[in-house]
Amino acid sequence: MTAPLDQLTPVLxxxxxxxxxxxxxxxxxVRQARSADLLPRLCIxxxxxxRLDAVPxxxxxxxxxxxxxxxxxxxxxxxxxxxxxxxxxPTGVPLLLLKGAAYLAAGLPPARxxxxxxxxxxxxKEELSTVERMLLAHGWVASxxxxxxxxxxxxxxxxxxxxxxxxxxxxxxVHHTILPETARLHPDPDxxxxxxxxxxxxxxxxxxxPIDMVLHSATHLFxxxxxxxxxxxxxxxxDLMRHFGVDECFWxxxxxxxxxxxxxxxxxxxLCYTRKILGTPVPEAVMAAAEAGGPSPFAGTVMDALxxxxxAPEHPTxxxxxxxxxxxxxxxxxxxxxxxxxxxVPHLVRKSLKKREALxxxxxxxxxxxx
Amino acid sequence: MKVSELAADDLDARLRGRxxxxxxxxxxxxxxxxxxxxxxxxxxxxxxxxxxxDTAFADFHVRLTxxxxxxxxxxxxxxxxxxxxxxxxPLPLGQAFPMLEWxxxxxxxxxxxxxxxxxxxxxxxxxxxxxxxxPPGSGKSTLCAGLVARGWRLLSDELTLISVxxxxxxxxxxxxxxxxxxxxxxxxxxxxxxxxxxCHDTVKGTVAHMGLPRDxxxxxxxxxxxxxxxxxxxxxGSDTSLVPRxxxxxxxxxxxxxxxxxxxxxxxxxxxxxxxxRCGCYDFTYxxxxxxxxxxxxxxxxxxxxxxxx
Numbered sequence: 165m166t167a168p169l170d171q172l173t174p175v176l177x178x179x180x181x182x183x184x185x186x187x188x189x190x191x192x193x194v195r196q197a198r199s200a201d202l203l204p205r206l207c208i209x210x211x212x213x214x215r216l217d218a219v220p221x222x223x224x225x226x227x228x229x230x231x232x233x234x235x236x237x238x239x240x241x242x243x244x245x246x247x248x249x250x251x252x253x254p255t256g257v258p259l260l261l262l263k264g265a266a267y268l269a270a271g272l273p274p275a276r277x278x279x280x281x282x283x284x285x286x287x288x289k290e291e292l293s294t295v296e297r298m299l300l301a302h303g304w305v306a307s308x309x310x311x312x313x314x315x316x317x318x319x320x321x322x323x324x325x326x327x328x329x330x331x332x333x334x335x336x337x338v339h340h341t342i343l344p345e346t347a348r349l350h351p352d353p354d355x356x357x358x359x360x361x362x363x364x365x366x367x368x369x370x371x372x373x374p375i376d377m378v379l380h381s382a383t384h385l386f387x388x389x390x391x392x393x394x395x396x397x398x399x400x401x402x403d404l405m406r407h408f409g410v411d412e413c414f415w416x417x418x419x420x421x422x423x424x425x426x427x428x429x430x431x432x433x434x435l436c437y438t439r440k441i442l443g444t445p446v447p448e449a450v451m452a453a454a455e456a457g458g459p460s461p462f463a464g465t466v467m468d469a470l471x472x473x474x475x476a477p478e479h480p481t482x483x484x485x486x487x488x489x490x491x492x493x494x495x496x497x498x499x500x501x502x503x504x505x506x507x508x509v510p511h512l513v514r515k516s517l518k519k520r521e522a523l524x525x526x527x528x529x530x531x532x533x534x535x
Numbered sequence: 536m537k538v539s540e541l542a543a544d545d546l547d548a549r550l551r552g553r554x555x556x557x558x559x560x561x562x563x564x565x566x567x568x569x570x571x572x573x574x575x576x577x578x579x580x581x582x583x584x585x586x587x588x589d590t591a592f593a594d595f596h597v598r599l600t601x602x603x604x605x606x607x608x609x610x611x612x613x614x615x616x617x618x619x620x621x622x623x624x625p626l627p628l629g630q631a632f633p634m635l636e637w638x639x640x641x642x643x644x645x646x647x648x649x650x651x652x653x654x655x656x657x658x659x660x661x662x663x664x665x666x667x668x669x670p671p672g673s674g675k676s677t678l679c680a681g682l683v684a685r686g687w688r689l690l691s692d693e694l695t696l697i698s699v700x701x702x703x704x705x706x707x708x709x710x711x712x713x714x715x716x717x718x719x720x721x722x723x724x725x726x727x728x729x730x731x732x733x734c735h736d737t738v739k740g741t742v743a744h745m746g747l748p749r750d751x752x753x754x755x756x757x758x759x760x761x762x763x764x765x766x767x768x769x770x771x772g773s774d775t776s777l778v779p780r781x782x783x784x785x786x787x788x789x790x791x792x793x794x795x796x797x798x799x800x801x802x803x804x805x806x807x808x809x810x811x812x813r814c815g816c817y818d819f820t821y822x823x824x825x826x827x828x829x830x831x832x833x834x835x836x837x838x839x840x841x842x843x844x845x
Contacts, residue, residue, distance in 0.1 A: 187591035195596065195618050222563075222592050229648040236798045480619055 204234035204277035382434035428457025576632035674769025684725030
């Protein structure tokens with residue numbers, strides 16, 4: 165089911181295939197993995213399996229160079245976590261990290277070779293303005309958004325507008341729940357916070373409980389996602405489930421917790437597609453139980469056609485017929501799930517007009533040290 | 536095969552088709568472009584460069600394209616792609632060749648972290664390298680071009696690649712970018728070296744690119760040892776003066792010019808500290824290019840010793 169030139173998905177599924185690649189395959193693989201933000205991850209995968217020395221020299225140079233960038237990202241994110249913790253300490257609110265920063269803090273497998281764009285965390289809604297004020301006092305300001313965007317975030321979204329550090333340029337996404345207020349699904353953030361776990365050795369820092377972490381990751385990709393890092397996000401899910409799945413309790417409570425949090429549909433897709441694309445070992449009984457949360461047969465067929473394309477590496481060599489259409493439809497779907505039509509239509513019109521302006525205003529000067 | 540072995544038409548046709556695999560120092564760049572000025576620029580300035588026969592793997596896949604739409608006819612533009620990325624806003628079509636050069640610099644500065652990449656010109660004599668970090672407008676490129684025209688080997692006019700593993704400098708021989716007044720200066724100083732037509736009104740002012748002596752290209756695989764770090768400053772009417780400067784201040788200033796110094800972390804610091812320790816460090820002021828090149832041609836390299844003086 166992979167596109168004919170897709171080198172990346174097959175090696176993620178079966179890393180032993182890496183040994184058989186020739187120069188031309190490596191050329192495609194490096195490009196596709198770079199584009200999917202998975203090149204450093206590939207390097208770590210090879211190093212863990214002691215296969216790095218067997219990689220031809222030229223692609224190996226790229227793998228090692230990108231690993232340096234990932235190491236720098238990890239170091240920076242650790243430092244930012246330290247600074248955020250310091251900034252919000254007076255509130256007494258724990259720093260409940262989400263997504264990439266959580267994987268890094270908790271030392272979980274998806275943190276390996278990860279490239280970070282921002283740091284996400286969750287605070288109670290009633291503490292949101294206090295937390296924002298304290299972050300402001302420590303240099304994080306609302307990024308360059310116009311009045312409309314500011315209003316949109318504060319009125320409808322599940323997070324503050326991204327905050328941007330004046331000197332260090334780190335970007336924070338401060339959430340008060342994991343889906344927009346207007347979304348179709350309503351996971352209760354209090355339940356997530358109640359089950360959160362402390363991070364050993366990092367005072368005042370928490371991460372979601374294992375099952376909740378998987379459910380959040382699934383929700384982020386399959387309910388709220390724009391699929392710009394679809395494959396990377398799927399790899400996260402695969403990593404987490406293989407890691408937590410060693411404990412049989414994880415599988416036993418997964419579906420029940422999804423029901424409790426109103427997240428059965430995203431869980432269904434997550435199980436289905438990690439298994440299909442990356443070969444994640446999901447127990448049959450869990451898959452069967454999750455199917456009750458799946459879409460109707462018709463919707464399932466349509467979604468399959470879309471997801472199959474959107475979860476391929478986002479590289480021109482992996483584009484099939486209708487890949488662009490599929491990504492666009494999923495983008496529309498994510499917004500449709502986010503808010504009712506009477507809010508959505510005016511919003512999308514404004515966004516599409518603004519996108520044109522933004523394209524015209526891209527930087528001219530060579531941007532060095534991007535990311 | 537060398538670029539010069541291809542007829543201009545043939546090169547142009549290849550660039551429009553499957554592209555060429557151009558070897559520049561340690562990198563193979565796969566270049567595609569349907570734009571005549573790019574083919575002309577490569578034909579003129581990359582004549583001695585090798586085309587890689589192994590087209591299976593390229594370090595950078597770059598393309599220059601002309602964005603479609605009404606603009607294509609009214610105000611034609613050029614867009615630089617590295618694979619599926621377009622890091623810059625389009626530029627006027629006339630700046631296509633400079634854009635290729637700037638784009639290739641961007642590729643190296645953002646991806647080649649096997650090196651400490653410093654924004655500095657670097658030239659070598661007897662495989663001893665002189666690193667010249669300096670802000671734009673300081674006369675760095677002019678001095679670099681002048682030395683190259685008087686027997687020094689060009690390693691790079693923009694990107695000094697210091698190997699993190701062994702501290703050697705890897706050459707990246709590509710055309711020298713000249714700006715504004717230095718274009719006329721170099722036409723007079725080095726009439727034997729090829730030069731493109733001038734591109735006006737770029738972000739850097741008027742720009743032209745100068746070709747390299749054959750030796751700089753054919754020895755592009757031979758690394759050099761860092762021997763001097765010189766901060767050049769062109770000051771109209773000034774006398775030629777070479778003054779030793781402190782090593783600590785030199786390290787900080789070179790670090791400030793590092794593209795990936797912070798990404799490399801401790802490795803970057805150690806690499807740079809070793810480099811500064813083994814180099815003679817100087818501030819250099821000049822106004823007369825011939826006097827400047829004579830001075831450097833007479834310069835004895837310092838003995839490479841971490842404990843050495845200035």
